[in-house]
Amino acid sequence: MxxxxxxxxxxxxxxxxxxxxxxxxxxxxxxxxxxxxxxxxxxxxxxxxxxxxxxxxxxxxxxxxxxxxxxxxxxxxxxxxRFEAYRSALVRLEEMGLVYRAYLTRAEIKRAVGEAEARGIVWPRDPDGAPLYPRDTAVLTDEEIRRRRDKDAPYALRLDMAGAVARAGADLSWQEAGSEGTALEDAPERIMAEPAQWGDVILARKDTPTSYHLSVVVDDAEQGITDVLRGTDLYAATSVHRLLQRLLDLPEPIYRHHRLxxxxxxxxxxxxxxxxxxxxxxxxxxxxxxxxxxxxxx
The missing domain is CATH 3.40.50.620 (HUPs)
Incomplete structure (x- = not known):
């Protein structure tokens, strides 16, 4: 840029x-x-x-x-x-076959992960420390999944991370220009993105047409944002945002992450x-x- x-x-x-x-x-x-x-x-x-x-x-x-x-x-x-803009982006991802309904509740996720860890399984966790989502089929029977689908039970719309990463390609990265102590004119460096560490992130819910990850990239594009300057608590999430930008053909801004x-x-x-x-x-x-x-x- x-x-x-x-x-x-x-x-x-x-x-x-x-x-x-x-x-x-x-x-x-x-x-x-x-x-x-x-x-x-x-x-x-x-x-x-x-x-x-x-x-x-x-x-x-x-x-x-x-x-x-x-x-x-x-x-x-x-x-x-701007709910319609988020729905449109979600539809594009659905048309790529990268979105699925996830019916497990928070309590069910916690119980499944706890049982696995009690058996000595090291459960993967995202950069914020939350356990990665276990697919419904690993916890629920096919009959129970059909029952919840038929009764239109609450669900989250999650990104099929493995499919999304494969579609995006191995060269996914972002431009990081450092913290507020870095000269604004300095050229940014390329940081390799690792979105898979977040697992199948939520893109929307049954009653909410978007999530932070989806709306932030759609809105950055709408506002023509060239430079994202935000806290270091969102540094790791940049991998997910770059993935969605690549999938949705959205512009790539320069990122800077400041101290908290x-x-x-x-x-x-x-x-x-x-x-x-x-x-x-x-x-x-x-x-x-x-x-x-x-x-x-x-």
């Missing part, structure tokens, strides 16, 4: 809670990278979960971002308005854990320069 082409970054939070310092770091790094390269930083609202992502939280998100200086460049992409902001207990900050939010800090009199200092940007 030419350094003279218009560069497009994005920050993509979910309005299912209030933004914290980890979000502030990512947002500020994206907008500053775009400014340095003469590009644009878009906002994407990842509100697929319409039960948890409320209108009030979305409005709070906009206010928090304006406060720290992240531009709300129109149009703001909202995932809840950790709590006193060493874990990354989380909305679900109710870590101190930007709104709380602002209410306590903290200013934007303090936020920059707290996230290590001086």
């Amino acid at each position: 030419s350094s003279t082409s218009h560069r497009v970054f994005r920050f993509a939070p979910s309005p299912n809670g209030h933004l914290h310092l980890g979000h502030a770091l990512s947002a500020l790094l994206n907008v500053e990278a775009a400014e340095r390269l003469g590009g644009t930083a878009f906002l994407r609202v990842e509100n697929i979960d319409e039960a948890r992502c409320t209108a009030n939280l979305e409005q709070d998100l906009y206010e928090d971002l304006e406060w720290i200086g992240y531009p709300l460049v129109a149009p703001i992409l909202r995932q809840s308005e 902001i950790l709590g006193e207990d060493g874990r990354k900050l989380s909305k679900s854990a109710r870590d101190t939010s930007l709104r709380m800090l602002r209410a306590e009199g903290v200013c934007v320069s303090d936020i920059r200092r707290l996230v290590g940007l001086g």
Whole structure:
């Protein structure tokens, strides 16, 4: 990718809670990278979960971002308005024969893996530590699978990873340009992708037309994203994203993965854990320069 082409970054939070310092770091790094390269930083609202992502939280998100200086460049992409685009991508993968229904519940998966490990089997796990999905036929009888299919029981639509990797080819890789300490103008290096380590990832569910993995690559293409700058917790997931980009003939961005902001207990900050939010800090009199200092940007 030419350094003279218009560069497009994005920050993509979910309005299912209030933004914290980890979000502030990512947002500020994206907008500053775009400014340095003469590009644009878009906002994407990842509100697929319409039960948890409320209108009030979305409005709070906009206010928090304006406060720290992240531009709300129109149009703001909202995932809840793009379900048809995700369905279209899913249909393409289904037409390739790479999608199947998976009926096992979380409890059944946990029990099957636990029983296997009790027998001394080392069960493969993904980079996040979750056990890889055992095919339904390894746990359920053919009769039970037919019964669940006939009654339209809850299911996940999973990617046939082995088939997808074979179709994508052995040369799958991504462009990694390093963390925020790396000069933005430096040429990226090629990292070999290893999507198989994630197993048969979920692409959608019976009542949800997409998953993070599917929507993120479809939306990056829609917004013309040239540079993805995000936390290191998503580094390994880049393999899955490159696989889906290859299968769906989507453009390949340059990736950068920045450090995470950790709590006193060493874990990354989380909305679900109710870590101190930007709104709380602002209410306590903290200013934007303090936020920059707290996230290590001086």
